[in-house]
Amino acid sequence: MKRALISVSDKTGIVEFTKELVSLGYEVISTGGTKKTLDEAGVKTIGISEITNFPEIMDGRVKTLHPNVHGGLLCVRDNQEHLKALEENNIDLIDMVVVNLYPFKKTLEKEGTTHEELIENIDIGGPSMLRSAAKNHKFVTVVVDPKDYKKILLEIKDSGDTELTTREELAAKVFRHTAGYDSLIAEYLTKKSGVEFPESITVTYEKVQDLRYGENPHQRAGFYKNAFAGYSISTGKQLHGKELSYNNIQDANSALEILKEFSLPTVVAVKHMNPCGIGCGESILEAWDKAYAADPVSIFGGIIALNRVVTKEVAEKISELFLEIVIAPGYEKDAFEVISKKKNIRIMELDMNLKIKNTNKLTTVMDGVLIQELDQKELLKDDLVCVTDRKPTDSELADLMFAWKVV
Template structure:
């Protein structure tokens, strides 16, 4: 469509002046409002004020300026509809062919810690979305631009063809409706939280593309990585990649799993993950100790794995990490010497992430065919639990340490899950089995002799005493589990029979 008249009103003024100059040079008349009008005039660009078009002043601190028939009539009129044309003539409404609008910075406003509720409400744009929606609805005749990145496309088509193609107008209209939908979703989320609605009748969220991915779980699947604005949680989307190849879909899933586990710890800790399950977790007085234990927990599976550290990676640790192939290392920071060592490996991804940022609790969203499931993030820890000890023997000080580690880790292992821990490291992990004793057997087999004297963590209760029996044969001396089975007494009796201490938490940690 040929463009003779444009309405420009933007909060993001990047690229505005060159774009407006190009429009004027192409013979386009510009209408504008407020700050945008001033910016254009200051640049020497001829512009018509919105009040000159409507014959009505901007009122109520600018809340009402574009909500007028002479604006929306010019946007919504169907150009080849005689009735519409007659109405335009009778009411002295001129068509508007191009709308360039972006909205009040609501997201940026509510992201500030000192923003008041009144400030947030004042930054809800009304006229902008109305103009965008009008123009996008009538994209058969009107070009709508909401993103400065699209200025060049419009310029190029106008210069080459004197008009904007139908294909481009439709694409820009779709982008506009995505933009206004995302804007409204953020407002709805903010207000829903303000009135403390937990699970409302409709659940509207928005995500922003962070990057396209080469493919999804498999090469034949298309994929992209999106981030949730204003999530307030410690998130991989905030990580800075310092080195290495582009992240893949599976990399991101595994890295997210590693991050979820390592943030459970306050002492130096390292988590190694393969296929979204931990293969080794270690803690220590230093990051080197923690990494060594995570490696020794399963030196086979860690190869090609994802490693997360909750403290800076130093040169000593980097030397050890560089001895094997690792896909990703996540840490709050890397020393200069550590970076020099690790960046010699061309393909390793190094991700820097501020572990002190984002302490909020997120909703967990899982998609299913035709729908989604929403739940609170599982942040329930042992300190929150009503712990009881139903067995005759109480845990020793060392067993308590092993119990805590096993419980922190098993929470993040796919169900049915069993974890064995000993001396500040995991020694066996049984994940994703169809029965609990099967998961226990896998963990025990992996641990081998290290099972002797270890603590066993189970994400859910024992339906019968066979898991306790298997643990006793392996030399496990302490067990932590939720309890709550109708056959708890069988497990308690079996534990007492073998001198095992058992802790009940009253809380399960299924992870499907």
């Protein structure tokens, strides 16, 4: 009989998946909360202590770190010496590991989380089992993502086991998962210890989407976001239009970088990553008129970002132009109806009150990366020293401050 060890933090679909495994002849080993969930659902499970012959101790910190677990996972099954070692030590094989990890990221995102709570959400046994199973994927199926449950069940039903190519893909996913998990912990502890530029950095990004192509049609591309993305095109919600391209995302990012400098109603028009019109006003309509008047030619085919809800009056002016993207914190119902009549325009919504979460800026160079603090310094009037005989008027100074933000 084949055996699966199941211990998950994210219990999405786990009851249904486990029931199917049992119906396919699997014996299920489980731990803690996962065992309780499965037992309550009527799924027969074996407690981890029955496998290790040792109790879970230290509030569950030590429960799966045991030769009876890792020996069953790491045994090379076409190696007679390995099989002999199992027999001599009364260790049984484990054919599948289904594990996802303590929610360190979610805990880190919660307000008011203490350092002690974060430390307790650093998973040890989970990554150890995942790595053992992934290393031995020639013989063991390792599952970290509930999205893979369906494919695994279909393959077992069809041929009695998962395909080797599937096990290789799942193993690669595991090492990506554990690397990302460890990088978040490393980043947290590095910041807490006050180290600015450590001897190595590992940055975690999460996939947003595949892109049709990159800057040019012959270049492949994908779009990823920071694990804690806030004010970013990656967190925007697309309400209308075809999917974003690589160049759309670059342009939109440029528009948002400029827009974040302004608190008054502001409209930013960008073409090929450069501003072609920026306007501030008492209303978003006044800001639009100023931005459009700055360059009514180059705005054609550009990207517009606004930091106020789009009104019907502004929408009607937008609809007169060919634009790639409009980004705003919201749209009046009538305004959305007006803009969405244009088939090829992309309409996006983004909360302009979000903060930029990643305070470092990374710039790639060939086979390397430069890293520096993000420039978020705001220039204030009190920072200025006038060295000319004539002092600027209040109006001139306001224009200079506006120009400084833009440039």
